[in-house]
Every structure is written in structure tokens, then in C-alpha cells.
Amino acid sequence: MFTDAAAAALYDLLNPWDPARHPADAFFTDLVMSADAVLDVGCGTGGMLHHARELGHRGRLVGLDPDPAALDRARRRADVEWVAGVAADAAWDREFDLAVMASNAFQCLVGDEELAASLAAIRGALRDGGRFAFDTRDPRARAWEEWTPSNAREVVDASGRTLRVSHRVEAVTGDVVTFTETISAGDGEVLRADRSSLRFLDVPALGAVLGEAGFEVEAQYGDRPGRPVSEAGRSILTIARRV
Known part of the structure; x- marks a missing residue:
């Protein structure tokens, strides 16, 4: 039997957090390092927040994920707050400057109700003007x-x-x-x-759901920061601001 713990370890082996090799990892790392308080929604095994601490981030870092095995690996670092749960049930009130969903975790919000509830909770966790950054695969x-x-x-x-x-x-x-x-x-x-x-949402659909949730799209890029979203690209990197 291949256990949940073995699956979490395999995920880390296949998907190491590496800003030097992966532009999306560099995109999120730069945002995290410039924010004092960060909520990582769908943090998985914690690679992004581990890396931030290794780079010297001194602020508050919180990782949220429903997978116990992934969180067990994340908890190898005790200088990050690790919380079991899903975005829709988050109850933080204006505590973070930045919320992120990296590694296409946003696409796991499949149903309309789940997506709306998750975005509402993420918005509630952000301070006024706080930013929500995520990536998705371009359909x-x-x-x-x-x-x-x-x-x-x-x-x-x-x-x-x-x-x-x-x-x-x-x-x-x-x-x-x-x-x-x-x-x-x-x-x-x-x-x-x-x-x-x-769930694969295109640029107009992302703009619509974010607007309904009380966000304004600040910037969107293609496969890397600064590159426009295009038909030739595979990813959509989005930064939205709480309004």
C-alpha cells in the first residue's frame, strides 16, 4: 500500500520549490518576501513558506491545507503556523497583507459555491488593500x-x-x-x-468571479511575470486586490 505520507514525499520529489528554475515559483517568492503577513492557501507540504524562512522572512507566515500528510511534512519547520482546513472555512479577519494559492491550487476550487465561499474567506483574511495572488493553467x-x-x-x-x-x-x-x-x-x-x-477558468471568467467576491484585478501575466497572457502561454498569473 502506498500511504498518504509516501504520496506527500513523492509530491516533494516531483515538485520541488525552486525559484531559480521555475518562473512561477520566483513570482510567488518575490511577493511573499515583500509582505509582512502571508497566508498560503493550499500550502501542501509547505515548500514555498519553508523557502521564505530560509531566505530570511521575519514576518508572519501561515499555511492552510486540508491534507494531514502534507501538513505533517510542512511541520518540519516550526517557525511557520500550520493550520488544517479548507479556504471556505477560514475565519481570519483582516490579518494578512498577502494571500497566495501557488502551484495551481486555485483550480481545486471546482464548484461555484465552494469557489465563492473560498474567495469570500480569503478576502476577509486580507487587510484593506491586501493582495491575493494565484496561478492557473490557461484553458x-x-x-x-x-x-x-x-x-x-x-x-x-x-x-x-x-x-x-x-x-x-x-x-x-x-x-x-x-x-x-x-x-x-x-x-x-x-x-x-x-x-x-x-477547474479551468479563462481570463474573463477569472475577472468575473474575482469581481463578484470583492476583488479588483491588479495585474495578470502569462508564463512569467511581465509576459502578457497569450494563446501561446500555458499559465495565468493573477494578482488581485481587496477593494
């Missing part, structure tokens, strides 16, 4: 078409075991893509399979 790039077993990734874990991670799309319904991630051993034995859904 025009149709990234899900590459989520096939033939595009599987292989990695060697800390024990020396070879693991294969593959994806298969089950359904595309409107702007929601449902898929299965399968983790297999080197000999092909399936160790774990998880089904997930992600």
Missing part, C-alpha cells in the same frame, strides 16, 4: 490533452525504488476536467490511484 493550452499514460514520469525515491506516475483523463465537462493519477512500481504493479477534478 486555451488544453494541458489535459497531455495527461496520458504515455506521458508518465519516472522517479527514484529516497529508498532507491523506481516509481512511475501517470495520468488518464476521465471526463471534460464544461470547464472541469476529471482525471486519475496512478502511481506504479517499476514492475508495473499499481500502488495507488487517486481521482481528482480541476
